[in-house]
Amino acid sequence: MVSGVLVMNTAIVACAMAALWIVVGGVRHEEAVRAGDRAAAVVAEMVRSDLEKSFAEQDLAAARLAIAKAAHAGALAGCRVSLGDGAVVADLDASAVTAKSIPAELPPLTIEPDSRHTFAVDIAGKGKVLLTVEPAGAIARSEWLEYGFGGVCLGAIILLGVVSVRAQKRAMPVTMVQSALNSVHAGEKELAALELADSFGGIATAWNGMVRELATHRARARFESVLTRRAQPGERDEAMGKMVDSLWHGIVAVDEEMRIRYCNGAAAVFLSGTRDGLLGTPLLERIGDPQAREKLEKLANSKGRGKIVVEMRTGEGDGGAVLRISGRPGSGGGGAMLLIEDVTQQRVADRSRNAFVEQATHELRTPLTNVRLYVEALVEKPDADVGTRSQHLNIINQEVRRLERIVGDMLSVSEIEAGTLKLAIHDIRLPALFSDMEAEFAGPARAKNITLRFDLPPKLPTIVGDRDKLVLALTNVVGNAIKYTPEGGTVKVAVRADDSLVIDVADSGIGIAAEDADRIFERFYRAKDPRVEKIVGTGLGLALAREVMRLHGGDVTVQSVPDRGSTFSIRMPLKAPLSMAA
Amino acid sequence: MEIREQQHGAVKAIAPQGPLCLADAAEFQKAASGMLAANMGRCVVDLSATPYLDSQGLESLLSLTETLGDSGQFLKLCGVCETVREILELTDLASSFEQYDDITSAVRSFL
Numbered sequence: 051m052v053s054g055v056l057v058m059n060t061a062i063v064a065c066a067m068a069a070l071w072i073v074v075g076g077v078r079h080e081e082a083v084r085a086g087d088r089a090a091a092v093v094a095e096m097v098r099s100d101l102e103k104s105f106a107e108q109d110l111a112a113a114r115l116a117i118a119k120a121a122h123a124g125a126l127a128g129c130r131v132s133l134g135d136g137a138v139v140a141d142l143d144a145s146a147v148t149a150k151s152i153p154a155e156l157p158p159l160t161i162e163p164d165s166r167h168t169f170a171v172d173i174a175g176k177g178k179v180l181l182t183v184e185p186a187g188a189i190a191r192s193e194w195l196e197y198g199f200g201g202v203c204l205g206a207i208i209l210l211g212v213v214s215v216r217a218q219k220r221a222m223p224v225t226m227v228q229s230a231l232n233s234v235h236a237g238e239k240e241l242a243a244l245e246l247a248d249s250f251g252g253i254a255t256a257w258n259g260m261v262r263e264l265a266t267h268r269a270r271a272r273f274e275s276v277l278t279r280r281a282q283p284g285e286r287d288e289a290m291g292k293m294v295d296s297l298w299h300g301i302v303a304v305d306e307e308m309r310i311r312y313c314n315g316a317a318a319v320f321l322s323g324t325r326d327g328l329l330g331t332p333l334l335e336r337i338g339d340p341q342a343r344e345k346l347e348k349l350a351n352s353k354g355r356g357k358i359v360v361e362m363r364t365g366e367g368d369g370g371a372v373l374r375i376s377g378r379p380g381s382g383g384g385g386a387m388l389l390i391e392d393v394t395q396q397r398v399a400d401r402s403r404n405a406f407v408e409q410a411t412h413e414l415r416t417p418l419t420n421v422r423l424y425v426e427a428l429v430e431k432p433d434a435d436v437g438t439r440s441q442h443l444n445i446i447n448q449e450v451r452r453l454e455r456i457v458g459d460m461l462s463v464s465e466i467e468a469g470t471l472k473l474a475i476h477d478i479r480l481p482a483l484f485s486d487m488e489a490e491f492a493g494p495a496r497a498k499n500i501t502l503r504f505d506l507p508p509k510l511p512t513i514v515g516d517r518d519k520l521v522l523a524l525t526n527v528v529g530n531a532i533k534y535t536p537e538g539g540t541v542k543v544a545v546r547a548d549d550s551l552v553i554d555v556a557d558s559g560i561g562i563a564a565e566d567a568d569r570i571f572e573r574f575y576r577a578k579d580p581r582v583e584k585i586v587g588t589g590l591g592l593a594l595a596r597e598v599m600r601l602h603g604g605d606v607t608v609q610s611v612p613d614r615g616s617t618f619s620i621r622m623p624l625k626a627p628l629s630m631a632a
Numbered sequence: 633m634e635i636r637e638q639q640h641g642a643v644k645a646i647a648p649q650g651p652l653c654l655a656d657a658a659e660f661q662k663a664a665s666g667m668l669a670a671n672m673g674r675c676v677v678d679l680s681a682t683p684y685l686d687s688q689g690l691e692s693l694l695s696l697t698e699t700l701g702d703s704g705q706f707l708k709l710c711g712v713c714e715t716v717r718e719i720l721e722l723t724d725l726a727s728s729f730e731q732y733d734d735i736t737s738a739v740r741s742f743l
Contacts, residue, residue: 298704316703319672371642371672392672395742398641466736549649550681600735603680603711605638623681 067205071198086185087166093124093183094169101131101181105173108152114140121183128184131171134159139179223253230257241265300390303380308333308350311385320373320390322364333388338364342375349377349386361393372397406463406573409589413456417449424449459590462522463573466597473516473601480510483521484545491528498537505544513551513624515602523598526591527555527606527618535559535615550604553620561612570608571596595620635663638678640739644671645710647678652689661692665699673705676738680711685719697728706730710738 100116113131117140121129130141134157137149156177163170169181223246230244238244244261246254291314294301300317304310310328318325321336328336337343339362349358357378364371377388424442428434434442465471488504495502531541539558546552560581562570569575573593596606604622633656634649644667648660668675677693685693697707710732712720720726732738 295702296704300703314704316705319703371674392674394642394672394674395739399743402641471736597736600638600640603678603735605636 067202071202083185089124089126090167090169090183090185091165093120093126093129094171094181096120096123097129097181098169098171101171101179102173105152105156105176105179108154110139110149110152113152114144114147116140117181118142124183124185126183126185128182130182132180132182133157134161134178134180136160223250223257226250227253227257241268300388302333302388302390304333304350304386304388306350306384308346308386317390320364320371320392337362346375346377346388349379370394402573406460409573410456410460414453417453417456420449421446421453456590459594462594463590463597466594466601471597471601473519475514476517478513478515478517478520480513480545480547480551481506483517483524484510484543487521487524487528487543490525491532494529494532495541498532498535498539500532500535500537501540502532503540503542505542507545507547510545511547511551511624513622515622516598519598520602523595523606523620524553526595527620530591531555531557531559531616531618539615547624550621550623554617555620556615556617558615561614562608562610562616563612567608567610571606633659635660636678636681637667638735640676640735642671643674643676643739643742645676645678645735645739647681647711649681650683652682652685652692654686654688657685657688657692660689661695664692664696668696668700673700673703674742676708676710676732676735678711678735678738679709679713679716680735682716683713684715690719690723690725694725694728708732708738708741710735 097116097120100120101113104110104112104116117129117131120126121142126142128142130146131139133139133149133153138147139149139152141147154176156173156179159170159178159180161168161180163180167183167185169183170178171181172178226246230246233244241261241264245258248255248258294314297314298316300320301312301314302310302317302321303312309330310333311330313321313325313328315325318328321328321333323331323336334343334346337346339360342360342362345358345360349356357376359374359376361372361374364373371392371394374391374393375388376391377386379386424446428439428442431438462471484504484506488502491502528541528543535541535557536559541555541557544554544556546554566575571592573590575589575593592606599606599620599622602622604620607619607621608616609619610616636647636649638645638647646664646667648656650656652660664675664677677696682689693707693709700707706729708730711734712731717726717731720729730738730741732741
């Protein structure tokens with residue numbers, strides 16, 4: 051754009067000069083022509099007599115001398131004497147002379163003299179010759195033209211020079227900006243070195259503004275990167291960071307506004323985010339429990355004193371977790387350090403243990419109370435008849451057996467709970483095991499008029515497992531089926547052996563409501579059905595059966611339709627896992 | 633492939649029923665990684681019904697333990713049969729997993 055303006059300026063100035071030259075030149079030319087004309091007339095008058103004389107005397111040299119003198123006197127550019135036939139007799143330029151001598155008879159003039167530059171000179175008795183003069187003005191015109199052009203060129207050059215100097219002055223900041231950009235390209239990092247002197251004008255000021263803004267941005271970015279480095283483990287702290295990452299407990303560092311400055315991998319999982327995504331975000335946004343949030347808010351303001359421990363639940367159902375967050379304010383007075391632990395399984399175990407103790411106390415108290423009451427009755431009435439005594443003793447015996455069974459079950463459960471229940475692995479011959487069971491349950495089934503049927507395949511494999519524990523599991527499941535099937539019902543035990551051993555125990559009993567189906571395997575859990583509450587039971591049998599089968603690598607599951615009956619499936623793999631064979 | 637699930641308190645046991653090979657391995661990995669994410673890593677892989685595994689099965693187990701490794705945990709295996717145990721030892725990968733004899737011990741390790 052700058053160069054366009056320059057060219058236009060130059061063109062305008064050049065045009066103006068050319069116009070001026072034309073006007074001035076025209077005036078000067080007119081004056082020169084008029085002066086030339088006057089000089090020509092004077093010269094013609096001066097030379098006329100000399101020519102008459104030299105022609106009369108046939109003296110060519112005298113004629114030439116005469117015109118030379120006249121031309122000199124009149125400052126003529128040219129002077130020529132020619133005959134009517136065009137032959138040049140004398141001329142200022144000797145080379146232009148064509149006539150060698152003056153003829154005796156002059157030929158008549160073919161050119162009519164205009165009395166301005168050409169004059170007819172009458173030679174007495176001989177005729178007329180043509181005198182042609184060229185005033186100096188005509189020659190001056192061509193010189194003047196050359197000078198004019200030269201002047202114009204000089205003017206244009208000067209103008210161009212001026213314009214160029216001005217353009218260079220104007221383009222200086224642009225050049226400086228270009229060289230600054232080249233420096234940046236070459237790797238110049240120091241922004242102060244790229245600034246231009248403000249005296250270069252608007253462009254330099256704008257450029258300097260941009261450079262300073264960039265410097266501000268760089269400084270801010272450097273500041274933030276330092277902050278981030280402080281928040282994240284840098285290269286120097288990488289080894290330490292990796293060690294902290296290998297912790298299964300979550301570690302979180304927060305600033306005074308409870309924004310996360312650092313968190314390890316476990317913490318990211320507990321806070322349902324990614325490590326990078328969590329940095330800089332407020333921790334409290336991740337805490338769903340209002341009570342936990344309230345306590346953690348106090349942590350940020352407690353100025354270096356006091357450790358807090360909060361527990362909170364996250365998620366729903368099986369995927370839910372109980373997280374324990376321990377926090378201590380930073381010693382410097384800003385921020386805090388938090389440790390997050392997943393204590394879900396501990397809480398489940400605590401709850402289960404508490405329920406166990408509560409139920410066990412209750413279960414133990416009932417038979418003990420009965421025993422105490424009947425023993426007291428016997429003590430108080432030593433003379434009671436034999437029938438009453440034997441009835442009381444029978445009841446005491448039953449209750450003691452019940453106590454024994456409960457204690458036995460509880461021991462097994464606590465062994466499982468403590469992880470000390472070990473399987474004594476032997477080969478088990480299934481046909482013998484089932485025939486023993488058939489014999490054992492024939493009596494109770496007959497007593498309730500229940501049809502008990504064992505459907506066994508013709509050939510059963512020999513399996514590997516703990517016979518006593520398997521019998522315990524099977525007895526509990528089949529015993530339950532007989533116990534909860536009304537009189538006249540059916541209990542069917544079907545055995546299949548393909549990839550794994552599957553024992554289906556189907557009854558036509560009272561069935562299990564859908565809401566109870568998942569819970570009947572919990573320890574001491576008994577369905578809320580009033581028909582169940584009438585039947586004596588500890589609520590430990592199915593829990594034990596499931597634990598035993600799970601130890602064998604199998605499981606116990608149930609499918610049931612209320613009032614129609616239930617089918618318990620006991621499954622165990624035929625190839626025993628290595629842990630059992632050991 | 634059939635993958636059995638058992639809930640032991642707050643811990644989920646995942647038991648692939650059969651060898652971990654080819655497409656089954658990918659299916660198992662997908663199911664298991666979903667469960668690990670949903671349970672915050674409280675999962676045990678019960679291999680008592682897995683008689684052997686191929687390279688893809690091994691890769692699926694490694695991928696799971698690596699994911700858990702980001703939060704400082706290892707994949708917990710239980711009921712590992714002799715063949716699978718040998719494979720893990722020969723490939724020098726046994727130390728990449730926590731191994732337990734039975735499901736109860738594995739579940740107790742979360743206490």
